[in-house]
Amino acid sequence: MLQLTKRTDYGLIALTHLAGHSGVRSVRSIADLYPIPRRLLAEVLKDLLHSHLVESHRGAQGGYTLARPPGEIMLSEIVEALEGAPSLTSCEGSHTENSCAVEAVCPIRSPIHVLRQGIWRMLEQTALSDLAGWPELARIPSFR
């Protein structure tokens, strides 16, 4: 099930903030700036750390920085880090362990599968910097 929860919401806020402000930023400073529960934001950033999208700096005056330039961080990576990779199979139970027997023309898996893939492809083609460039929506290719 593909969804955009508050975790992703908070993650995007934090990442765009990091993209727009150089230097180390602590969880506290970000959570105070936006109306985000501090502890929850900390959890989110930890997940982003584990996915190597941010780098942590422990101790006093510590915090987080982007692990890569915002133009190289794709939305698909962010969503996957915070909500897990979407299970692109939607007909669990109707196939054996490895793969669906009639995958090639499976009329069951088909519709939602196509839809999810389309959305996912859009996320793969859109970088964090594209979001930061708001509100120039036109900069995002898939958004036209």
Next chain:
Amino acid sequence: MLQLTKRTDYGLIALTHLAGHSGVRSVRSIADLYPIPRRLLAEVLKDLLHSHLVESHRGAQGGYTLARPPGEIMLSEIVEALEGAPSLTSCEGSHTENSCAVEAVCPIRSPIHVLRQGIWRMLEQTALSDLAGWPELARIPSFR
């Protein structure tokens, strides 16, 4: 929160089935064909009925038909019918009743808002017939 649940999954299956088979189709016949709980599919089709995406035919030999040609039924309508319109605001509580005070440059609402709008636009531009045309993904503009 934009999400694609099993309701949408089942709905898309039913609708693509209706798109591919002329004539009235009962809930039973569809649910028996795919591994879908009969009663749940009935609920989904009732929602699609209320949104005028399908027409019902009551009584024996009854069932459902598409209310419009599949080329005129947009995915956004389907998702909205089955999961409700996505609340495009993500910073509830931080603004007063009507609108966010700093909406124009609101750095909070921005990222997830842009993302949701992008996905929604894609759904608005993709018709049911495009999904039915699987696996020719190239036919879907936003999918390139």
Next chain:
DNA sequence: TATAATTAGCATCAAAACAGTGCGAATTAC
């Protein structure tokens, strides 16, 4: 007219996902 098939509308229930919090340990600038 009787019957069976089917949608319509109500309500309910269990399980899963989600949002948010608590606590203490480890690390590090100052």
Next chain:
DNA sequence: GTAATTCGCACTGTTTTGATGCTAATTATA
């Protein structure tokens, strides 16, 4: 040494979701 901060684990209450039950209304058909 102290204060600030990340790190890791667990936990809880609420909401959402998936799924089902029951009965009434409708209608083709025998």
